[in-house]
Amino acid sequence: MKARTALIWAAIILLTVLPLWFAVVPPAEPGSEAPAAFSGADSRAQQAIGAIAPNYKPWFAPLFEPPSGEIASLLFALQAALGAGVIGFWLGMSVARERAQQAPVQESHAD
């Protein structure tokens, strides 16, 4: 079980890291610039819309935009931290609960 968990973690890390070297960046669409390496798929889709319907104008703008890329990553990190914090709390509590359940048995054994 433990070895399998480690194997799964290794697979996840490899799947995430390997594309950094082996990714194929697609060539530029006619009528638009070549996409930057590792830009978001969302903005690629936006470029594709520009290529298909060059006359389309977005009819609504975001109410609030992060003033810079740094602020945007701050907010994304905050979102991830919230999620990771709750998961960490649950894992920590679960491990402690498991130990607490096992501890009295061991103590009575020692006596």
Added chain:
Amino acid sequence: MHIMEGFLPPAHSLGWAAVSIPFLAWGLRSMARDLQAHPERRMLLGVASAFAFLLSALKLPSVTGSCSHPTGVGLGALLFGPAAMVPVGFVVLLFQALLLAHGGLTTLGANVFSMAIVGPFVSYGVFRAAAAIGLSRAVAVFAAACIGDLATYLTTSAQLAWAFPDPVGGMGASFAKFAGIFALTQLPIAISEGLLTVLVVNAMTRFNAHELRLLPVMAHVKGKAA
């Protein structure tokens, strides 16, 4: 899979919102009922929501040279049923639309439909089917989370193809183009999401065996522990 603010024509925006709202109401009701009947499930529901929060904030590099993020809603769909994940996905998408200019209010209905409705329901269906044909829990969980994630991105591609048919090739050509951007990028990310979901479910079966036994969904594969 976030369709950017203003990037769906008004009729599409309204249409997708109209489709998503009943699901959201259903999800809220089923979630409230479930928690009232089983307050001990609050912790696991919190973990499933946190999982969606965490995963949808991680933009991972992919083989297509672009980045995309997993959705994380498959886990909760397996535990609490697909409807319960609609409000969770809605909150994540609303947070990103309001604070991150990622997605948008006018495209919220369409994005909720792909990430918070199609994803969880496909995950749930795949899980039930995999359990029915006797696959082990780990394989069923992996397939459910992975295919649900891909389904979300295929839905986004279809939504964009419908709104922006190619002037020459029509909707089919458009769909091929958007699916090439979204679904291809998503392949390795969906596999990662499937694997991560297996890890969390494994941890839950170790630490929360009692609560899991009482969840109707997991009962289908009881006794076939990984």
